[in-house]
Amino acid sequence: MYNASAGSGKTYQLAKNYLGLLLDPKRRVGHRHLLAITFTNKAVGEMKERILGNLQLFSELDDLGANSMACELCEELSISIDELRERSKNVLKIVLHNYSLFEVSTIDRVTHNIIRTFARDLKISQGFEVTLETDLLLEEAVSRTLGRAGIDEGLTEFLMDFSLEKIEDDKSWNIFKDLFDMGKLLFEEVHAHHLKKLKNKSLDDFRQLQQKLKTDICTKEQQIQKAADKALDIIASNSLAFSDFTGGYFPKFMQTLQEGNFNVNFNAAWKQDFREKPLYNKSAPQGIKDVLDTLHEAFAEIFDQIKHRFWERSFLKNCYKNLVPMSVLNEISKEVKSIQAERDILPISDFNSIIAETIKDEPVPFIYERLGEKFRHYFIDEFQDTSAMQWQNLIPLIANALEGANEEQQKGSLTLLGDVKQSIYRWRGGEAEQFLRLINGEEAPFVVKPSINDLVSNWRSHDEIIAFNNSFFAHASKFLINGSYRQLYEGATQQQSRSKKGGFVEISFLEKKEDLDPYCVKTLEIIGQVTDKGHNYSDICILVRDNKKAAQMATFLTAQNVPLVSPDSLLLKNNGEVRFLLALLQWLENPKDKESCYDILVFLFAQKKELHDCLVPHLSSLETHLAETYGFDRKALSSKSTYDILELAIAKFGLHGPSDGYLFSLLDEAFMVQGKQGPQITSFLEHWRLKEDSLSLTSPSGVDAVQIMTIHKAKGLEFEIVIFPYADAKLIDGKAKKLWVSVEAEKFLGFDRLLLSSNKMMTHFGESVANIYQEEQEKTQLDAYNVLYVAMTRAVKALYILSSAEVSSQTETYSGLFKNFLDEKGLWQDNQLTYTFGNLTGQTEKHSPKDRENVPLMPTAIEYSTLKRALSHMALASPKRKKALAKGNLLHNAMSQIRYRNEIPETIKRIQSQSDLSKEDVEFLQQKIDEIVNHEELRAFFMDNLEVFNEQDIIGPDNQLMRPDRIVIKEGVASVIDYKTGNPSKSHQDQLQAYAQILADMGLTIENKVLIYINDSITPIFV
Secondary structure (H helix, E strand, O other): OEEEOOOOOHHHHHHHHHHHHHHOOOOOOOHHHEEEEEOOHHHHHHHHHHHHHHHHHHOOOOOHHHOHHHHHHHHHHOOOHHHHHHHHHHHHHHHHHOHHHOEEEEHHHHHHHHHHHOOOOOOOOOOOEEEOOHHHHHHHHHHHHHHOOOOOHHHHHHHHHHHHHHHHOOOOOOOHHHHHHHHHHHHOHHHHHHHHHOOOOOHHHHHHHHHHHHHHHHHHHHHHHHHHHHHHHHHHHOOOOHHHOHHHHHHHHHHHHHOOOOOOOOOOHHHHOOOOOOOOOOOOOHHHHHHHHHHHHHHHHHHHHHHHHHHHHHHHHHHHHHHHHHOOHHHHHHHHHHHHHHHOEEEHHHHHHHHHHHHOOOOOOHHHHHHHHHOOEEEEOOHHHOEHHHHHHHHHHHHHHHHOEOOOOOEOEEEEEEOHHHOOOHHHOEOHHHHHHHHOOOOOOOOOOOOOEEEOEEOOOOHHHHHHHHHHHHHHHHHOOOHHHHHHHHHHOOOEEOOOOOEEEEEEEEOOOOOOOHHHHHHHHHHHHHHHOOOOHHHEEEEEOOHHHHHHHHHHHHHOOOOEEOOOOOEHHHOHHHHHHHHHHHHHHOOOOHHHHHHHHHHHOOOOOOHHHHHHHHHOOHHHHHHHHHOOOHHHHOOOOHHHHHHHHHHHOOOOOOOHHHHHHHHHHHHHHHHHHOOOHHHHHHHHHHHOOOOEOOOOOOOOOEEEEEHHHHOOOOEEEEEEOOOOOEOOOOOOOEEEEEOOOOOOOOOOEEEEEOOHHHHHOOHHHHHHHHHHHHHHHHHHHHHHHHHHOOEEEEEEEEEEOOOOOOOOEHHHHHHHHHHHOOOOOOOOOEEEEEEOOOOOOOOOOOOOOOOOOOOOOOOHHHOOOOOOOOOOOOHHHHHHHHHHHHHHHHHHOOOOHHHHHHHHHHHHHHOOOOHHHHHHHHHHHHHHHOOOOOHHHHOOOOEEEEOOOEEOOOOOEEOOOEEEEEOOEEEEEEEEOOOOOHHHHHHHHHHHHHHHHOOOEEEEEEEEEEOOOEEEEEO
């Protein structure tokens, strides 16, 4: 295990350990037995590049001193530079020729592959499609649930009551958002275990509990009113006036409660130590003092009773508030499952729970048998972001490698790398505590004892930035509530600097301005200073907490003509040409839509000075104008698909140019929708409506522009200059989170857990609930520290922190932490708003962004009237020959989709749904496929313990493309198969020999070369 702080060379270490196994002459581990897991596709690409790049470098290395990793590997493996060079050449060749076995992957892809492979055993459709759009799925499920109102009597009554209750509370009657927010729990791993316990509860069960809670709340309120009544009776019977009490506070409080107003609190100073402080002022007459002293104990008992009942009522109210929308959760879940079944989709969030459910009762989970044989060495990067369920799912697989041995009696290995301080994905299921427990030795999931290594050097930042962060976080750690977290930041933030001298840190405390955002103004000023010193715009990255702040900053800087790459600037919907094409589609669908007409004309006449004069004449005759001026004839488009219409519009209106990237992306999206939902414009427009806020370009590289990025996106990246505005967030935000608490089932009609919205009142709901609340507060505070740590450790050369001047020395916000730090260092001055550490040196030579080849968008819109039909060889064949060829093609297509025997029914079903097959065709398929896969000599090639490649393209040494029908591999031994019809031919054998030879050149041992002739009977020929 490697505890790796920011910039400590984590990727370097992982790559070195990976290469150490591949290049070790004693172990001779093949790359097919290694599995590296990380958490983003970008990290996967970086890891593969690092591994292959180093192998390429080592294969050409002459001097060990030129490469530190090569030097370390030679020393650790006890090999010479010549041996390292030769082994690197061989390993690189094997990896490239067997690239599909080079398993560096995201954890989601690993679980997806497991589920896909064992879909039948897991009772899942083998043709399922993965969806990431859980919000869209949930939106439709909630809409369907509400759509059942008026049909399902029980549900209707429940939804009506819920709406009326909201109206009574002066809130909107619309319950969609309440149900949608509650429905999100269905896709969050942290809630899965609890929701499973409530799965068998019916709507009636929830309704009965709801009624009981209402009754119990009413009882508590009556008890409070009765106690308040008693207190006021005592006051009256003793002839006391409200003014006899200090400020009249106590009797007024009792009167408020007696009147049934429970919107009160116990925060006032007089309520804190009610038993100790006298109830009167010092100036009160002695007689009044004596009476109140005598009654104090009775009032104190009443006050304590009211307080106790008030907290009980508050607990029940909190439960009730969450119970109402949660009651419909099972109904929403049913609709989600129904939509999944209809569309054959599976949310990515379901992957881990499916595997967890499958392996929970099995000592040796069957779904891991094939993977356990294949992989012996595991590497897990960014372990702090692994969820509890993901880790529990991986443990049996890894334990098999660590605790068992292969045929050569070699045991497997596990390399974990992570940093609790960079755990910023708790909202997505990441659980940093499990890495902390492993490091501290509190958890030992394997028999093998781990070795724990701290990577203490920072290879990223310059000295001043490292020194500042070391000092700041050591100081800030004192304010962490949790002792383990405090110890983590105290000890793990003292990084050693390397050879990068200098560096610069600036903290600015900004005062509010009425007209302008001070953070935007200061950021612009810093960009000017940095570029004046010779730095490129592309050296600068602005880090913000959320996309809202990113949009705010981007709007301001764009107005100041600063070149930018930001989340907003990359959205397709913000591109003018894309908006024009969408307006065009909307107009084609509804020519009476005046808004679309207006948008089209505004785009076309944008360069005209008298815009109004150009628009008015054409608003009512847009169709004629487009046909005569641009040759875009609406009547000729009725039979065209959305994709073809878009391509034609791009060509006719001359849109190809600077916006090609956006247009390519729009066309890709149209093509994807066409394949899934059909070519109609309505399908695409509905898809666009649902996804327009998320469809964007990938952030381009090599552009000289300032980047604006959220801190979460920036994790794992580095930038020469970092500007961190809006550094004034609260350490513990006031956002209510959903927390599960255990309750006594006997008192809550069989429910043993309920959901609460977190708030400070929870500290008064009993010790167990208070502990849950406290734990959540501690985790929330750690989240805030970790986000701050990630933001402040991205900089290489300079870090600018922009915080708020309106702050005290209280350490409840980032601003407070910075001020307190400067205070302790003796640097804080009330009249000074900027503090600097080190110096920002100028860039002696401006580096130019890489030249990028511009690939123009070449319109391929087809004018069908100009096409002439070409004859295929089938067109000239006899009817009998045509029928035979068609059946051959049908069978060949089916076999290309079948890897294992268990995939046959699903494949036939899929082909049936995609084409209009006759009953005869289906019977033919079933018969012939069965004859092939169950043939005595061929059965072994369709076993499910094989690695199968159907119709796999292979590039030969002279760039010729080869595509064998089927390749099966087991432990490096391959068989190549080709399907043929007609009579055996020498050319068929020559082709098969060529396939076998290229596979042998790739390092595979060829066991069988088989030609399968499919005629009236199945005839295999082993070449």
